[in-house]
Amino acid sequence: MLAADAALLLSGCAQATENGAHSTGVPQPCSSLSLLALRRHWFWGSSIDRQALGDADMVQLMKTHAAVLVPENALKWEVVNPRPGVRDLSDFAALEARFGPSGMRFRGHPLVWHEQLPSWLKKAAPTTLREHLHQHITWLVGVHRGRIQSWDVVNEPLAQDGRGLRASLWFHGLGPGYIAEALRWARAADPHAQLVINDYGLEADDSVSLLKRKSLLNLVRDLQRQGAPLDAIGLQAHLRASAEQPTFKTLPAFLAELRGLGLKIMITEFDINDHDLPSSVAQRDRRIAQIYSDFLSVLVAEPGVEGIVQWGMSDRYTWLNQLAPRRDQTPQRPLPFDQALQPKPEFSAICGVLINSTSPPRPSK
Numbered sequence: 001m002l003a004a005d006a007a008l009l010l011s012g013c014a015q016a017t018e019n020g021a022h023s024t025g026v027p028q029p030c031s032s033l034s035l036l037a038l039r040r041h042w043f044w045g046s047s048i049d050r051q052a053l054g055d056a057d058m059v060q061l062m063k064t065h066a067a068v069l070v071p072e073n074a075l076k077w078e079v080v081n082p083r084p085g086v087r088d089l090s091d092f093a094a095l096e097a098r099f100g101p102s103g104m105r106f107r108g109h110p111l112v113w114h115e116q117l118p119s120w121l122k123k124a125a126p127t128t129l130r131e132h133l134h135q136h137i138t139w140l141v142g143v144h145r146g147r148i149q150s151w152d153v154v155n156e157p158l159a160q161d162g163r164g165l166r167a168s169l170w171f172h173g174l175g176p177g178y179i180a181e182a183l184r185w186a187r188a189a190d191p192h193a194q195l196v197i198n199d200y201g202l203e204a205d206d207s208v209s210l211l212k213r214k215s216l217l218n219l220v221r222d223l224q225r226q227g228a229p230l231d232a233i234g235l236q237a238h239l240r241a242s243a244e245q246p247t248f249k250t251l252p253a254f255l256a257e258l259r260g261l262g263l264k265i266m267i268t269e270f271d272i273n274d275h276d277l278p279s280s281v282a283q284r285d286r287r288i289a290q291i292y293s294d295f296l297s298v299l300v301a302e303p304g305v306e307g308i309v310q311w312g313m314s315d316r317y318t319w320l321n322q323l324a325p326r327r328d329q330t331p332q333r334p335l336p337f338d339q340a341l342q343p344k345p346e347f348s349a350i351c352g353v354l355i356n357s358t359s360p361p362r363p364s365k
């Protein structure tokens with residue numbers, strides 16, 4: 001793309017930010033992140049909870065900017081199987097009913113995780129865990145066969161300190177082989193679904209992330225040696241802003257290594273925790289937008305990346321106000337749209353990186 005074209009598109013982008021990109025009549029191409037992402041063969045997506053379905057403006061924002069949705073809680077074990085023998089898919093069915101007809105795609109999240117498990121399962125005899133997991137995966141993947149194209153099969157399998165596998169209920173109950181087994185069961189339940197291992201704390205240059213990357217690469221090589229079916233790695237990208245901005249200098253080599261192992265890469269839960277930033281909204285937005293820009297600039301340079309899912313689209317709905325409430329009691333500002341669903345500098349940052357990295361077809365003379 002010519003520099004002048006890019007400048008023109010970017011000024012349209014800033015204008016869209018002022019106008020509210022989702023309102024009618026805003027300049028192209030910022031009017032839809034998913035369309036903009038599509039020009040570079042990426043998807044843009046968001047998580048969503050059932051509660052947001054009652055919010056018509058939010059639903060519209062999702063339809064405008066997301067091509068892929070991930071149920072934030074609707075497919076978690078404690079929701080779909082709260083008591084032995086009780087299966088409840090109503091939350092996900094409600095999401096599908098609202099968005100399916102407009103062609104929205106869904107990623108499934110998560111099949112195996114150590115959190116949000118029903119209490120009956122946590123109390124189950126260790127010898128029964130393997131069969132419970134087998135049944136759970138076979139049922140949940142099978143029942144959505146052909147409707148969910150991509151699954152986070154194992155979520156957060158790596159230890160928090162970056163050293164090896166997490167000592168979870170699954171690890172203790174089934175041994176380290178549970179990951180390969182889960183992948184095989186998922187493949188058997190839907191041979192066409194993309195199977196993903198998803199984890200956090202892998203993106204930035206800090207020492208724990210570097211260790212965790214090594215553990216992930218070891219895990220992947222081990223799974224591949226065993227012939228376990230694994231298609232992609234999901235990097236959650238729950239980033240954190242602090243006095244020192246996170247840097248991503250070592251990320252390109254890591255992404256290239258994953259691609260070299262034959263894996264696709266996607267960002268699955270992108271947001272930025274501003275707990276440690278000062279109160280000023282303008283300062284916070286500027287700092288967070290810069291991280292958006294730095295991070296996305298690395299991703300657009302890596303051909304293995306397939307797309308980005310944000311953990312929400314607007315600050316109106318973000319898990320971070322529960323997880324990491326700010327000391328000044330103001331709400332967190334992790335996402336591209338504010339609580340009034342107006343685009344923030346973070347939105348312009350995304351738009352700017354996508355535009356600069358996208359080569360639209362040349363107009364014919």
Ligand code: XIL
Nearest residue numbers: 072073109110155236238269311319
């Ligand atoms: C979070 C949801 O956003 C919250 O609503 C819920 O209370 C807890 O879980 N990593 C994950 C997600 O893989 O499933 C988590 O989602 C956020 C961290």
